[in-house]
Amino acid sequence: HGTSRINDAGHLEIGGCDVTELKADYGTPLYIMDEQLVRHRCREYVDAFTASGLGFQVAYASKAFSVMAMCRLADEEGLSLDVVSDGELYTALQAGFPVERIHFHGNNKTPDEIEMAIDAGIGCFVVDNLVELSLLQAIAAQKGATVNILLRVTPGVEAHTHEYISTGQTDSKFGFDIGNGSAYEAVKQAAAQSNLTLLGVHSHIGSQIFETEGFQLAVERVAGFARSVKEGLAVDFRVVNLGGGFGIRYIEGDTPLQVSEYVAAITGAVKTYFAGISSSLPEIWVEPGRSIVGDAGTTLYTVGTHKNIPGVRKYVAVDGGMTDNPRPALYESKYEAILANRANDAATEKVSIAGKCCESGDMLIWDLDLPEAESGDLLAVACTGAYNYSMASNYNRIRRPAVVFVQNGRSDLVVRRESHSDIIANDIVPERIAKQAI
Numbered sequence: 001h002g003t004s005r006i007n008d009a010g011h012l013e014i015g016g017c018d019v020t021e022l023k024a025d026y027g028t029p030l031y032i033m034d035e036q037l038v039r040h041r042c043r044e045y046v047d048a049f050t051a052s053g054l055g056f057q058v059a060y061a062s063k064a065f066s067v068m069a070m071c072r073l074a075d076e077e078g079l080s081l082d083v084v085s086d087g088e089l090y091t092a093l094q095a096g097f098p099v100e101r102i103h104f105h106g107n108n109k110t111p112d113e114i115e116m117a118i119d120a121g122i123g124c125f126v127v128d129n130l131v132e133l134s135l136l137q138a139i140a141a142q143k144g145a146t147v148n149i150l151l152r153v154t155p156g157v158e159a160h161t162h163e164y165i166s167t168g169q170t171d172s173k174f175g176f177d178i179g180n181g182s183a184y185e186a187v188k189q190a191a192a193q194s195n196l197t198l199l200g201v202h203s204h205i206g207s208q209i210f211e212t213e214g215f216q217l218a219v220e221r222v223a224g225f226a227r228s229v230k231e232g233l234a235v236d237f238r239v240v241n242l243g244g245g246f247g248i249r250y251i252e253g254d255t256p257l258q259v260s261e262y263v264a265a266i267t268g269a270v271k272t273y274f275a276g277i278s279s280s281l282p283e284i285w286v287e288p289g290r291s292i293v294g295d296a297g298t299t300l301y302t303v304g305t306h307k308n309i310p311g312v313r314k315y316v317a318v319d320g321g322m323t324d325n326p327r328p329a330l331y332e333s334k335y336e337a338i339l340a341n342r343a344n345d346a347a348t349e350k351v352s353i354a355g356k357c358c359e360s361g362d363m364l365i366w367d368l369d370l371p372e373a374e375s376g377d378l379l380a381v382a383c384t385g386a387y388n389y390s391m392a393s394n395y396n397r398i399r400r401p402a403v404v405f406v407q408n409g410r411s412d413l414v415v416r417r418e419s420h421s422d423i424i425a426n427d428i429v430p431e432r433i434a435k436q437a438i
């Protein structure tokens with residue numbers, strides 16, 4: 001469903017835009033987002049939930065890629081939005097995202113963040129712990145506000161994924177454990193708060209998950225919990241939020257399901273396990289991030305130097321690296337790439353793609369089959385739409401790249417490239433030191 005193809009000139013084209021022209025217009029490194037593919041993914045979720053017949057909200061997890069244009073697009077597609085900080089909230093509000101469809105996450109929301117969200121009229125807080133519960137009640141009471149909450153629970157399900165990004169197991173910094181009674185106690189306390197409306201519970205079992213079993217097991221455990229609070233505390237969950245985590249294909253061998261298959265699996269499990277607990281089935285909310293934007297993103301780099309170590313390895317360096325994509329260094333994530341200005345040329349050698357940071361760990365791809373790359377060639381790395389721009393840094397004071405949306409032969413800048421003055425915008429040289437320098 002993506003709009004990428006190789007055109008007659010042998011150049012990669014995305015959304016009808018030739019990447020050599022995008023380089024001429026915007027420079028490199030450049031994040032290119034296939035707008036049609038993002039919209040398609042949003043619609044896959046909405047259509048699959050509509051087909052299930054259950055009430056639902058699809059909240060785009062903006063941590064994957066939070067910029068104002070993306071918030072607008074998510075709103076246009078009828079999604080809700082998950083934010084985890086005042087910065088993501090501010091981005092959404094400035095983009096005019098309807099605040100009643102914004103959900104505020106995080107295990108350590110500050111009093112300032114809570115105030116900002118209540119003042120804005122936030123749709124819902126996902127409460128992580130008892131300290132937050134009492135802080136939220138106190139701030140809401142002081143403002144005379146009533147706020148909707150979900151309680152984040154850990155159902156004790158460990159998804160098969162990289163251990164750094166598993167969050168559903170018992171030993172987790174997030175949420176109330178269902179298994180040891182702390183979630184039950186939290187429901188009891190939350191239901192007693194006069195300024196909080198307890199809508200239900202939230203569970204997120206991990207990220208980049210390929211199987212449905214983990215989600216189905218989480219639904220079963222959450223339903224068992226719902227039954228126990230219904231019986232013991234007479235509390236009904238009107239909403240069950242199952243988080244994000246649906247995987248995508250980064251490289252050959254990755255075998256994610258279709259969005260519709262994930263949705264059918266979880267809605268089916270809800271119908272099975274929640275039957276008869278309350279008079280009606282709960283609304284199902286989900287929070288996909290990666291699967292909305294991941295495969296729609298491509299990063300375009302210009303090849304610079306190379307270093308051949310005969311019999312060992314050839315390093316080919318590009319003009320970005322861990323500053324625009326920290327995932328290989330952080331998680332050993334794998335990516336595929338092509339020479340985008342000579343996309344029909346046959347691969348003739350195995351090379352490893354290095355970034356330009358002053359650090360040996362700054363490698364983007366190991367052992368990639370490529371035609372012999374010359375300085376000035378363009379390298380396109382696929383599937384960089386999620387957790388790339390949003391995790392980019394200014395390490396080595398490298399400027400963060402621009403982001404463009406492409407569709408129907410048109411490109412629109414949605415984030416401009418940082419300037420040298422952006423790099424020092426927050427620097428202050430105290431006068432005492434400035435004087436010494438003279």
Ligand code: LLP
Nearest residue numbers: 061204207208244245246287288289290387
């Ligand atoms: N909801 C909650 C509560 C989450 O913690 C996350 C991701 C999501 C939704 C969205 O999950 P997704 O659909 O994107 O898998 N930086 C890592 C990923 C960290 C994910 C953290 N939480 C990476 O680059 O792979």
